[in-house]
Amino acid sequence: MSVSHGSTGQDADTRRTSHARHGAEELCAAGRELYARALREGQVDAADAADAPCLPALGLLRPHAENPGRLEPVPASVALHRLLRSTTDRIADERRRGARLADAFEPFLRIDGRLTGNGTDTPALRVLHGTARIDEAVTEAISAARQEVWCVRPHHEDHASYGVAVPRDQAFLDRGGRIRALHRHTHRQVSAVAAHYEQLSGDIEARGLDEVTDRLVAVDHTVAFVPAATDGTLALEVRHPALLAYFASTFDRLWRLAAPMFPRSVRWPAAADVTARERAIAALLVEGHTDAVIADRLGMNVRTARLHIARLAATFGSESRTQLGYLLARSGVLDRQEGTVE
Numbered sequence: 001m002s003v004s005h006g007s008t009g010q011d012a013d014t015r016r017t018s019h020a021r022h023g024a025e026e027l028c029a030a031g032r033e034l035y036a037r038a039l040r041e042g043q044v045d046a047a048d049a050a051d052a053p054c055l056p057a058l059g060l061l062r063p064h065a066e067n068p069g070r071l072e073p074v075p076a077s078v079a080l081h082r083l084l085r086s087t088t089d090r091i092a093d094e095r096r097r098g099a100r101l102a103d104a105f106e107p108f109l110r111i112d113g114r115l116t117g118n119g120t121d122t123p124a125l126r127v128l129h130g131t132a133r134i135d136e137a138v139t140e141a142i143s144a145a146r147q148e149v150w151c152v153r154p155h156h157e158d159h160a161s162y163g164v165a166v167p168r169d170q171a172f173l174d175r176g177g178r179i180r181a182l183h184r185h186t187h188r189q190v191s192a193v194a195a196h197y198e199q200l201s202g203d204i205e206a207r208g209l210d211e212v213t214d215r216l217v218a219v220d221h222t223v224a225f226v227p228a229a230t231d232g233t234l235a236l237e238v239r240h241p242a243l244l245a246y247f248a249s250t251f252d253r254l255w256r257l258a259a260p261m262f263p264r265s266v267r268w269p270a271a272a273d274v275t276a277r278e279r280a281i282a283a284l285l286v287e288g289h290t291d292a293v294i295a296d297r298l299g300m301n302v303r304t305a306r307l308h309i310a311r312l313a314a315t316f317g318s319e320s321r322t323q324l325g326y327l328l329a330r331s332g333v334l335d336r337q338e339g340t341v342e
Helices: 007-018 029-041 046-051 076-111 131-143 156-174 187-197 241-257 276-286 291-298 302-316 321-331
Strands: 061-063 070-073 125-129 148-153 178-184 203-209 216-219 223-227 234-238 259-262
Touching: 029 046, 029 061, 029 070, 046 070, 076 241, 076 276, 076 321, 125 131, 131 156, 131 216, 131 223, 131 234, 148 241, 156 178, 156 203, 178 187, 178 241, 187 203, 187 259, 203 241, 216 241, 223 241, 234 241, 276 291, 276 302, 276 321, 291 302, 302 321
Parallel strands: 148 178, 178 203
Antiparallel strands: 061 070, 125 234, 148 216, 203 259, 216 223, 223 234
16 A cells, blocks of 8 residues: 655645634744744754744744755844835825815715704714814713823924813823823924923823824723814814724824833933944844944954943843844934944
8 A cells, every 4th residue: 555655745734724814913823933943943844844833934934044954043033124114114105095085075064964963862983173173072072081191292382282182181180081082293293292281190101102193082892082173273083992992092003102201211322322342232122133242343352242232222221132133223322323333
């Protein structure tokens, strides 16, 4: 009786087909285990990736330059920076698409009587006309809130109305509520944000990003307010559960990427805060090199290299090596003109 010898390849194809597609933020167990082993050992057999085809697909494993039958890992700090950059680009595209959709639907919202609240007491969508009516609706929602208010405030002009909001927000905080606010991260915004929030006492936190979505206010995961016109005179009051869940998910993703602004503000170090030697070390760190390799490349002992790395971590407020690589790449320090490394 003859025995087929093709079962191994068929089994691998079956495993590859049955592997559920997922993103880098939710690596499967096989993927996590293989990537960790590849980082520890430096390379793995290409056949080992049969149970984790996600790793080559996500760019976490790549063919070895000298041995096509082996795979080498992309350093975690490099992979994280690339994936975060891709996420930021997608968010910016979605923000621009949202703005185009709001402009396109503005004339229809003005004439669509079905969304004005007629016929039901609590419609899933309701159009609010005029800044006074919008402010009144937001105040009513926050005055009845008990848990959390989270908001996106992209424009500096928004801060002109903070004085009116202080008593309302303080009353909400006094009831045990929590406020999370996301702003555009600029030096002007940081000072304005601090000036407002220092007037308040309670569970309040603000973070910043280089790019954020258009203005958004959400209250207790029961109602949200989004602009429906570019001039701020028209807004949608949203109570649809699916839309509220989508807003919450988007906000949480942006929140994890954002840098603290209040009560603790992250300041990107100036060029004078990072020496030419530290910039050289930072460049090698972002590439994922070990302390020993960095020391050898720059002609110093490992202890000296680690002292410089510790100073960089303290300067940037980093709590881990991976986070330090991300902060260095994002800060722009590596883009500055480098001097001579002494």
